[in-house]
Each structure stands twice: as C-alpha cells, then as structure tokens.
Amino acid sequence: MRRQGSTPAPRWRPAGAAWACAALLLCACSGEPPGPPVLNWYVFDEPSGAFVEAAARCAEGSGEQGTGAYRVRLRPLPADADQQREQLVRRLAAGDSDIDLIGMDVIWTPEFAKAGWILPWPDDKAAAARRGRIAAALDSATYEGELWAAPFTTNTQLLWYRTDRVEQPPETWDEMIDLAESLGEDGTIQAQGERYEGLTVFFVSLLASAGGEVLDQAGGEVALPAEPTRDALHIMHRLAESTASDPGLASAREDQARLAFQTGGSTFMLNYTYVWPSARASAPEIAEHMGWARWPAVHRARPSRVTIGGINIGVGAFSEHPDLALAAAACIADEQGQRLAATKGGLPPTIAALYDDAEVREKFPFADLLLATLRDAVQRPRTPLYNDVSLAISRTLHPMSRIDPADDVEQLREQVGRALRSEGLL
C-alpha cells in the first residue's frame, strides 16, 4: 500500500534554477576580457620565462601607438615531445580553433602540413622568415617546397668529455670506446638507449655520419643502404656490449645521461647543449673539467652529421585570427626574439649571425662548434608518417645489446617499410 505523504513537498522552481545555472555557465565561458584578440600559443613550458617575454614584446609593439593589435597567452605543454604532440594532434584532428600559434618540434612539419593542421606561409612573409636562417633549420620547417613555420630555436648534440681525464677528444666512435675502456671504472660513455624517439635520433645521427639515410630523397621509400646501416648498427651494438657503457643504458634518456655525468663517474656524454648551464649551476666542480667537441665520426675521413632539433612556430589552420597569428609568429621568431630565447632561455638561435653576438657567445662558449655542427646537421626522416617510422626504428633496435648488425639491416628495412605503408601494429 502506498503511504500518502503528510507534508507537501517543497516547491521546486525549475525555471529559476535553470537561469542561475545558465548565468554561471555564461560567466565561465566568456572569460575573455575586452581589448585586442588573444592568440593562444601552445608551446612547451619554458622555465626561464623567455617565451613569455618574447611574446609580450611582440604583442606590445604590434599595434599603432603602443595599443597592441593582439595579445598572446602561453598554453604550456608537457616537457616530453611525444606528449606535446599527443595533446596537440588530438585537438587539431578535432579542428580546435583555440590553437593560434604552435611551438612545433622540427619533426612535426610534414605530418601537420599534410594533415592540413597548419597554414603555409605566403611568399612575402616566408621570405622574411627565411632570411639569415641556418639551412638545416629552414629545411626542418619546409615541406614540399613551402614554408610551414618560422624557424625559432634549434639544437643538436655535442660530445661532452672530462678534460682532466682525456687530453684530446676522440674523433671517431671506435676511438672513443677504446679510450673509455682503457680508462676503466670512470671511463663510462653516457648516451640515450631507452626505447623512445631519442633512440631513433641516435640511430639517425650514426647512420648519417656513416653516409646513409633512412628514406630516399622524396621521403616515400626506404633507403637504409646496406653498408652504412651495418656500420651504424655495429657501433650501437659495440657500445652496448662494451664495459664503457652505463649499465642503465637500455633505460637512459637525455636527462639520465646528464645526471649520471654530473655525479662524476663518467668521462664522455652525447647530449644537447642544455647540459652546460645545468652542470654549471648544479655541479660546478664537474663543469670546471667539462670540455666539448664535435660528435664523434663513424669514419675518420667523414665528419659526423648530427640530428637537428629545436622548435619552429607554426600557425594553426583553424585559428580565428590567422593573419595576426602569422605576424606574431614572425615577430616571436625574429632576431630580437631569438636573442631573448638564447640569452635568457639558453636555446640556440636559428639565425646564423647571432652566433657572433657577444651576449649569445657568452651563453654558448661553444658557439662556433655548435654552428659548424648545425651547418652539417641531418634531418630525421621527412615523412608525415615520421612517428610510425620512429616507432619502427626504436622497436627494432632496442635493446642495443641485442642488435645483430648483419641480420638487423634487413629486419630494419622491413619494419620501416611496413611503417611507411601504415601496415600492422607497431
């Protein structure tokens, strides 16, 4: 039996409640303050604040009489490049108009361009963005003859070594491994051997230094010539099996290498330039004995070719303010912006002339070596399927200690071929 309620239910006012909710929602959504339009710049969370400053400088100078035609809001992305890409592509694939400017890792250009997620630069703007840039940095922002982003910062690896243990830096890999083995306990070489994109970078540098490339010129077919590939694999295998490699090589990234080097138990390290300010700040007694040299060659007669990194600034294809975004990207990546990123953030510039700038040279005492390495730098495979190709390479070559230089050339060719054809799982 149903019991009849003795007290009447409280009167519920749906309309009033709904209005209150709607008002709340409206307030939450229209958060943009009045004034010039805001451009969102998705870029990794740069710790020194150099990006914020560079963006603010451009925004202030953009309008007439200091009013500013736009404002820039930084949208920080994770430090890891794979995770930056993951967050961006999910938004871009859904056509997110919130993305105006993108701090693009150099390897994303073909993928983003081909998918139509970024805008190509019109000729006049492209000409300005090309002026004075290092050729390899410019190449990284170019796809199918068009410029897709303004080259902003760049980076590449150098060989870091202990001047108190080694008089003359080794010129080739074999020389370095021999030397490190003869030094015993402290001879350790720090490199990147985890199964991630960094392993692909290591392989690409070794392969290019040996005179080979992963893909043919057009980027559609597997190249991987037999002899250079075998040479590169041989060095990877020798390093991993040598007493001179770190026991944790199979799970080491750039930062593990840096930390291990800073504790003093290593003599050699292959790493990016950020290790220099880091060592000076947190391990000054190591930094005192830290020397730098060009990445070791594979063959003595052939100078090494090292993989180029860095970020270029692209304009999101779904942006509501593409013209302003183009202007902002060009401004942030101009000489003034690059000087700021270099001196404040420690990020090497893509404008060659800046390497003669006194302020920049103070920050990068190895500026000449860095510029020379960058001039010979190699690109990672330039295909919209780079991510798949990289997965295929790092999977096949990990762990380096199990590489069989003779058989794995064929294996690698097959896996990269499958990745290019989007076949199967990786």
Place this chain on the structure above:
Amino acid sequence: MSERYDPAEERLGWLLCTPAVLAMLLVTAYPILYAIWLSLFRYDLRFPDERAFVGLANYASVLTSEVWWQSLASTLVITIGSVTLELVLGMLFALVMHRVFFLRRTVRASILIPYAIITVVAALAWKFAFDPVTGFVNPWLGLELAWFGERWSAFVVIILTEVWKTTPFMALLLLAGLTLVPQDLLDAARVDGANAVQRFFRITLPLMRRALLVALLFRTLDAFRIFDTVFVQTRGAQGTETVSIVGYHALVTRLNLGLGSAVSVLIFLCVILIAVLFVKVLGAGPAAEEGR
C-alpha cells in the same frame, strides 16, 4: 520462498530498470558499436581523405602481427602473476581482518591505504625504489641490477606494484565472503574434530565460493586491462607491452582509428571470454547449486 508470477510486478520491475538500461545503452553500447564500426575502415585521422571500407582487414592485420601476440602473452603473464599473488595475500589479509577483535576499524582502514593511492603515483614510487642509481632496493638486497633492463625483472617490479596496490581490494571482497560463513557450522566442525586447515578448506572455502568468484573475476578483468603501471615504469619496453598499450599506440600516438579500434574490439572480446570462463568454471560447481 515461493515465486508467484505477477505481471504487474514484472512490469514495474522493467519500468524501474529503464533509466539504467537507457543510460547503459548511451554510455556503453553506443561506443562499443561505434568502435566495431570504425574497426571495419581504413581510417587515419592524419589522412582523413583516405578513409575506406576494408572489411576485416584490420583484424587480419592485428592477428597476424607478432606485436599483438607478444603483448597478449605479456598481459597474461602480468594478469596471472598478480592475481594469483593477490588471491593468496588477500585471503591472508581477509582472515586477519575477520579475526581481529581490537582496533578492528584501524586495521581494516590501514590495509586499504595502498588502494586509495593513485596508480600512476604508486607506479612512479615503485619505479624510483627500484632505480639502479637513486633507488633503495638494490642497496637493501646487495644487488646491482638494472631492474627495468631485463624482461623478467621488469615483470617482477610491475607485478609487485600491482599486487601491492590491489591486494586490499581483493582482501575486502574476500572479507565480505568470510562474513557469510556461519559461525555455528565452524563450531560444529570443531566439535567433530576438524582442525583449522580442514575447517578452512572443507567449510570456509566452499561456502565463500561466490565471493571468491566475484573477487577473482573483478581482479582478472582489471589486471587484463592494465595500462598505467606498465606505461609509467617501462613504456612497454623489454617485452612488457600489454594489449592496452598496443591499442594506445595505434589510437593515440598513430591516430589510426581503424587499426586501434580493431585492437580495442579484440580486447573487449578477450574480456568477455575471461568472464564467461570464470562463470562457467567457477560458477557451476555444487556450491552454486546449494546457493540457489
């Protein structure tokens, strides 16, 4: 208890279920069907123009791939390893929690703490503990082992992390089962001269068969879908890749919706298979008939 058929009652029953059924259709059936639909296409978000119907080609591609079978094997190693250990440890914990008479609440609450910790945090904590440079496990054991450098040792750490984290859940479900065992029965058995081991295996265990089934089923399904611990600790290196990570790579990293959906559907089928096996094997014993 008599079961009298009452059409009005049945109609009311269906009526009461309707909102739940609708919600389930909306949030589960739709995504499942959509995933099945997507798995029949060649569809990469990077190349939306190349979308084409390919039938079962994606499934053929997955099932002929070494990566899939290897990851399935890894997943089974982790699942069987962790669930077995959890069952034994969980049962011990449940017995302790059941027997304890003082500070009952404190004991129960403290056993549950690991379960309240976010998996990623737990996985990172275990990763740091086993790190050859900064971790404390190697010095404790007097070893110099790169735990994540070998397949077997990486599995050990992953399984231990899982066990540490989810044993409390298992223990709680088993505790619920233990409370179902009537004390009279145990007392009677004791009077008849059954020792503690006999009482546990002959009376307690058969009577809590249902609770055991539920606990094992939940944990096995959970363990089979493991993602975060492996992703944080090895990223799937050293042959520790699980099926969920394979799916993640296809869907999220490569944006290959067709292939990724095929992987998801296959994982879904595996999960159903596990559930059916459990219910058939464990659910249809004599104890189940008694329970009816």
